């Protein structure tokens with residue numbers, strides 16, 4: 001869902017060429033990796049760390065990404081090794097190359113326990129399990145026919161695109177401090193897009209590596225998964241954003257995983273929270289008119305054509321908004337003939 005905020009300030013006009021680095025703050029370097037799908041690219045962050053580098057996020061698992069990494073190894077590391085790899089969250093464009101890089105540099109991977117638990121949970125599921133979970137969960141929420149079958153028949157795409165997991169990580173948690181080249185980077189936790197998404201904040205000059213938790217131009221997908229079917233991902237997302245806003249100053253330089261680095265953290269968080277309030281209001285209006293499934297809400301929350309891949313993300317986000325209304329006591333849920341219907345309380 002697009003949510004452009006024109007008042008943000010972008011100190012850099014454009015990303016560095018793929019394979020090259022660009023310093024955005026002392027010792028903080030931007031690596032840009034084009035992606036072969038709609039998301040277009042991911043930004044990774046290289047932190048100068050004495051006789052080596054601390055890397056934040058790793059890129060999608062593909063020969064294309066590894067080709068760009070080879071250029072980085074040659075041109076952008078000053079001959080020094082990557083000696084620590086931080087993965088912000090479980091999504092494949094972030095964790096995808098962690099195993100390959102960890103092996104190449106004999107470097108530890110650092111992740112939160114929540115992200116690692118979900119990584120292994122998804123990775124180990126069989127194609128049949130994934131298909132059955134899809135049919136049961138999205139079917140209960142009103143999806144049927146070709147779209148549901150197309151999704152279910154894909155099986156475990158996560159494992160297919162990322163056959164190798166990194167070794168068991170060293171766990172990090174909210175409030176922990178990583179020392180990088182003598183500077184303290186504090187771990188802040190985001191939720192709703194991923195269960196325990198790590199953001200990194202350097203207090204000295206107010207730099208936030210925000211991963212997918214705070215993006216300048218798009219609102220991160222909020223997902224409810226079948227193993228936690230009642231999760232209020234909207235409340236988790238906006239609640240963790242408000243905590244980040246309360247903790248960090250407005251003049252923080254935000255280094256996101258997608259889009260350009262920007263100033264305007266507080267405004268951006270307000271805009272993201274406002275967007276989800278509007279979506280909740282729109283969903284509640286529909287529930288007031290009569291019993292509604294998550295599928296019924298798609299044209300209200302997403303006013304555009306969705307292909308089957310986008311439908312999966314949209315369903316998950318629609319369920320997230322209904323769960324949030326339920327958590328607030330604004331709607332109640334009833335199961336009838338194998339469908340979950342939500343009505344205004």
Ligand SMILES: [Zn+2]
Pocket residue numbers: 089091193194212
């Ligand atoms: Zn993500």
